[in-house]
Amino acid sequence: DIQMTQSPSTLSASVGDSVTITCRASQNIVSWLAWYQQKPGKAPNLLIYQASSLESGVPSRFSGTGSGTEFTLTISGLQPDDFATYYCQQYNTSPITFGQGTRLEIK
């Protein structure tokens, strides 16, 4: 299985800050990586696909970069609605695997 390792596990930030979450794959996944946001009690919501493509309807303050084994999700100018848990997901190879999640908290 491809292991997906996110860092940090928890991130504390304030409204207006910019933050970056990193996701590392144990093998080359090319650009077949997605980022999801999950709020408590809700299903995840797709933010980014193919490493850097913004899903329709997602605010432009979300951006993704990377290829191969190292990827980042950046949120520029945090809004109150952004405090949630974020997951990366590789869909290059079965079994599909997720990172362990990064919880973004209000400082």
Next chain:
Amino acid sequence: EVQLAQSGAEVKEPGESLRISCKASGYKFTKYWINWVRQMPGKGLEWIGRIDPSDSYTNYRPSFQGHVTISADKSISTVHLQWSSLRPSDTAMYYCARFPVKFTHNTTSHWGQGTLVTVSS
């Protein structure tokens, strides 16, 4: 509008069987794989497996193989996840979902609302 509507919460005892469902609407059912994802209380997302509704081909994460079965009924655009013998460790929220697929124009994702399964004696 694409929708994945899941069946309601279940409370079962260890050893019982269970089948939960995911009804698709708003698109051609046989065109896209459907995945199942487990989320144990307070934990992250784990992919269980997926099915191609056009021919019911499945593949599973090895750790779930043999413990769960994924099936599809094209006549009612519904995918099922079933257990023949539940364990307390199966207590979790279960989501059905469509994911992006590499090398295709299928770049979006849709999720059901989740089905909470509680297994306790």
